[in-house]
Amino acid sequence: MSNPSLLILAGDGIGPEVMTQVNRVIDWIGDKRGLAFDVSEDLVGGAAYDKHGTPLHDDTMAKAMEVDAVLLGAVGGPKYDALDFSVKPERGLLRLRKEMDLYANLRPAQCFDALADFSSLKRDVVAGLDIVIVRELTSGIYFGEPRGIIHEGNERVGINTQRYTESEIDRVARSAFELARRRGNKVCSMEKANVMESGILWREVVQKVHDEDYPDVELSHMYADAGAMQLCRWPKQFDVIVTDNLFGDLLSDAAAMLTGSLGMLPSASLGAPMANGRPKALYEPVHGSAPDIAGQGKANPIACILSFAMALRYSFDQGDEAVRIEKAVEKVLADGLRTADLIGEEGVEPVSTEQMGDAILAAL
Amino acid sequence: MSNPSLLILAGDGIGPEVMTQVNRVIDWIGDKRGLAFDVSEDLVGGAAYDKHGTPLHDDTMAKAMEVDAVLLGAVGGPKYDALDFSVKPERGLLRLRKEMDLYANLRPAQCFDALADFSSLKRDVVAGLDIVIVRELTSGIYFGEPRGIIHEGNERVGINTQRYTESEIDRVARSAFELARRRGNKVCSMEKANVMESGILWREVVQKVHDEDYPDVELSHMYADAGAMQLCRWPKQFDVIVTDNLFGDLLSDAAAMLTGSLGMLPSASLGAPMANGRPKALYEPVHGSAPDIAGQGKANPIACILSFAMALRYSFDQGDEAVRIEKAVEKVLADGLRTADLIGEEGVEPVSTEQMGDAILAAL
Numbered sequence: 001m002s003n004p005s006l007l008i009l010a011g012d013g014i015g016p017e018v019m020t021q022v023n024r025v026i027d028w029i030g031d032k033r034g035l036a037f038d039v040s041e042d043l044v045g046g047a048a049y050d051k052h053g054t055p056l057h058d059d060t061m062a063k064a065m066e067v068d069a070v071l072l073g074a075v076g077g078p079k080y081d082a083l084d085f086s087v088k089p090e091r092g093l094l095r096l097r098k099e100m101d102l103y104a105n106l107r108p109a110q111c112f113d114a115l116a117d118f119s120s121l122k123r124d125v126v127a128g129l130d131i132v133i134v135r136e137l138t139s140g141i142y143f144g145e146p147r148g149i150i151h152e153g154n155e156r157v158g159i160n161t162q163r164y165t166e167s168e169i170d171r172v173a174r175s176a177f178e179l180a181r182r183r184g185n186k187v188c189s190m191e192k193a194n195v196m197e198s199g200i201l202w203r204e205v206v207q208k209v210h211d212e213d214y215p216d217v218e219l220s221h222m223y224a225d226a227g228a229m230q231l232c233r234w235p236k237q238f239d240v241i242v243t244d245n246l247f248g249d250l251l252s253d254a255a256a257m258l259t260g261s262l263g264m265l266p267s268a269s270l271g272a273p274m275a276n277g278r279p280k281a282l283y284e285p286v287h288g289s290a291p292d293i294a295g296q297g298k299a300n301p302i303a304c305i306l307s308f309a310m311a312l313r314y315s316f317d318q319g320d321e322a323v324r325i326e327k328a329v330e331k332v333l334a335d336g337l338r339t340a341d342l343i344g345e346e347g348v349e350p351v352s353t354e355q356m357g358d359a360i361l362a363a364l
Numbered sequence: 365m366s367n368p369s370l371l372i373l374a375g376d377g378i379g380p381e382v383m384t385q386v387n388r389v390i391d392w393i394g395d396k397r398g399l400a401f402d403v404s405e406d407l408v409g410g411a412a413y414d415k416h417g418t419p420l421h422d423d424t425m426a427k428a429m430e431v432d433a434v435l436l437g438a439v440g441g442p443k444y445d446a447l448d449f450s451v452k453p454e455r456g457l458l459r460l461r462k463e464m465d466l467y468a469n470l471r472p473a474q475c476f477d478a479l480a481d482f483s484s485l486k487r488d489v490v491a492g493l494d495i496v497i498v499r500e501l502t503s504g505i506y507f508g509e510p511r512g513i514i515h516e517g518n519e520r521v522g523i524n525t526q527r528y529t530e531s532e533i534d535r536v537a538r539s540a541f542e543l544a545r546r547r548g549n550k551v552c553s554m555e556k557a558n559v560m561e562s563g564i565l566w567r568e569v570v571q572k573v574h575d576e577d578y579p580d581v582e583l584s585h586m587y588a589d590a591g592a593m594q595l596c597r598w599p600k601q602f603d604v605i606v607t608d609n610l611f612g613d614l615l616s617d618a619a620a621m622l623t624g625s626l627g628m629l630p631s632a633s634l635g636a637p638m639a640n641g642r643p644k645a646l647y648e649p650v651h652g653s654a655p656d657i658a659g660q661g662k663a664n665p666i667a668c669i670l671s672f673a674m675a676l677r678y679s680f681d682q683g684d685e686a687v688r689i690e691k692a693v694e695k696v697l698a699d700g701l702r703t704a705d706l707i708g709e710e711g712v713e714p715v716s717t718e719q720m721g722d723a724i725l726a727a728l
């Protein structure tokens with residue numbers, strides 16, 4: 001049997017730097033744990049635009065459809081700000097999500113004990129926090145038509161469309177309930193059913209999926225604005241949150257920041273099972289391309305390394321190996337190692353991206 | 365000259381209770397400060413639905429168009445959850461906003477010194493915080509057409525439309541810049557221009573208004589997800605934030621919660637100047653109808669009283685009287701008085717809605 005395949009798209013900004021450290025972990029797991037991958041690399045985002053004039057070349061898209069999992073660094077940067085909307089770095093990422101049909105984006109917001117004091121929130125509010133936001137990723141206002149800037153009378157009008165079908169809501173709700181069963185068995189669904197019809201349909205379908213197939217999971221509904229509040233007030237009340245593409249974008253970023261661990265948080269974007277039973281999957285850190293520190297060797301590689309750990313768990317059924325990597329990360333943090341993004345107090349010397357990689361490999 | 369006119373719509377849940385205390389302040393200001401108002405009262409939300417079968421009667425709408433300012437309590441409650449979308453309590457509020465054309469919603473997120481420890485954020489992150497979110501209130505996805513739940517093939521589809529015209533963006537941007545000039549002279553505009561064309565137009569128009577008419581104000585742009593993060597991380601970096609209707613809904617609730625002062629925060633919704641020079645205006649607390657504590661005399665009347673203070677400032681040019689009320693509130697808090705929502709530690713006895721009203725009147 002051939003090795004499982006990984007496509008690495010390091011992308012822009014700090015993407016390539018952090019990915020270098022991930023590559024070391026991949027090599028380690030092949031050498032030391034006998035888990036070899038067929039790794040290929042390609043371009044996405046601004047890097048792809050620079051070479052091909054498009055943020056995702058068709059050949060890269062085709063490769064992504066074939067491999068067992070895609071690992072992505074980050075896309076975007078001020079260099080590309082003036083580009084036309086259709087070729088912006090972000091379009092490359094959005095095309096991957098859409099064409100691979102990665103409808104369930106799992107974003108853990110987890111507070112690492114060693115970092116609990118680093119959050120802007122009080123320690124008791126975040127210590128031990130472990131929630132997952134399941135964000136719908138292939139529909140909603142990110143992709144709905146009509147969209148664009150049109151002329152009407154003597155002015156322009158910017159238009160985007162929120163659109164959700166029952167089946168789109170149904171499938172992401174199932175992902176959330178399945179996940180909850182393996183965790184705290186609680187799902188909170190967030191929308192604005194008080195002002196948006198798409199929210200009414202969302203609430204109704206989530207409730208129906210629950211009642212028919214997951215009556216054992218505790219389900220609640222919350223308006224997304226109240227959800228934003230409650231995340232800031234007492235995030236530990238949640239276990240799994242399921243929400244749409246746009247709300248998920250804001251709420252997961254807020255939740256991630258609360259943990260104080262933004263440079264630490266991975267994500268998995270999962271689609272339907274392929275012929276080999278594995279879900280179509282893309283893994284990426286929650287942090288962005290951080291152009292302000294790119295190329296300086298300062299970036300924190302942990303989120304990207306933990307994204308690879310998620311790949312081991314969700315794509316390759318290697319939960320034990322995932323835990324091994326997660327434990328190594330915890331140990332390094334407990335030992336006091338900090339990249340620049342994790343330094344709150346004075347007197348702590350930051351380590352470089354590579355030194356953090358060294359330490360994690362040593363801990364492994 | 366006749367007295368300025370106020371229409372009071374107490375609404376649902378804790379609305380009527382807190383409004384009773386506001387009425388006492390209105391009486392006081394008439395008696396003691398010679399500032400008498402012609403006050404009329406009417407129904408909105410579920411209360412209006414119960415009586416008229418509609419969450420806002422046409423006669424009430426007509427009155428709202430005539431008065432100098434509207435003071436609103438809160439709308440909504442579980443009793444009305446099963447109602448058809450078109451007659452839900454929220455539709456009453458949304459109709460007022462739309463027909464009065466109240467495009468600029470000012471939501472201060474202010475941390476009262478006496479309450480800084482009550483926030484879920486660390487004291488140094490929130491102490492002294494004083495920012496204002498200017499939320500566009502009459503357009504965007506709240507009102508855009510087409511909308512609804514339609515049938516397509518053999519399933520239903522929920523649709524809402526985000527729509528912004530140049531002039532809609534232009535006018536709310538101006539409100540934000542004007543406000544910033546009277547404060548810290550800084551505006552941060554938030555959208556998702558990286559994924560939404562309506563966000564591209566938003567960013568462009570805000571920049572143009574700035575360059576043409578407010579070059580002296582410091583302007584920055586931020587993606588709304590990053591904005592949610594930054595609000596949680598270091599909110600003091602902001603002065604005035606301007607954003608669309610939906611982002612404003614989430615971001616202002618998150619910001620309000622950060623201050624620990626949710627039961628304390630007022631808002632003003634302002635439209636174009638009327639014939640008498642006053643803007644069309646509606647004032648309401650940021651907190652909702654809180655059905656869980658309604659009718660128990662526990663609610664905090666401060667947000668609603670401070671909303672009246674905002675009315676004095678923005679509608680009646682009585683900034684000094686507004687400050688007088690705000691100082692009375694601060695004094696009462698500094699004296700240690702707390703309604704139930706403001707109690708974090710044990711051993712503090714909460715005061716009732718009425719006792720809080722008594723104390724504020726005494727301080728006045």
Ligand SMILES: CC(C)[C@H](C(=O)O)[C@@H](O)C(=O)O
Binds near residue numbers: 090
């Ligand atoms: C880069 C951008 C297109 C993306 C999004 O808006 O989805 C990012 O913010 C994210 O959350 O993954």
Ligand SMILES: CC(C)[C@H](C(=O)O)[C@@H](O)C(=O)O
Binds near residue numbers: 194195225440454
């Ligand atoms: C009650 C509801 C319609 C309203 C909104 O979504 O605008 C509320 O959340 C608010 O922020 O004023």
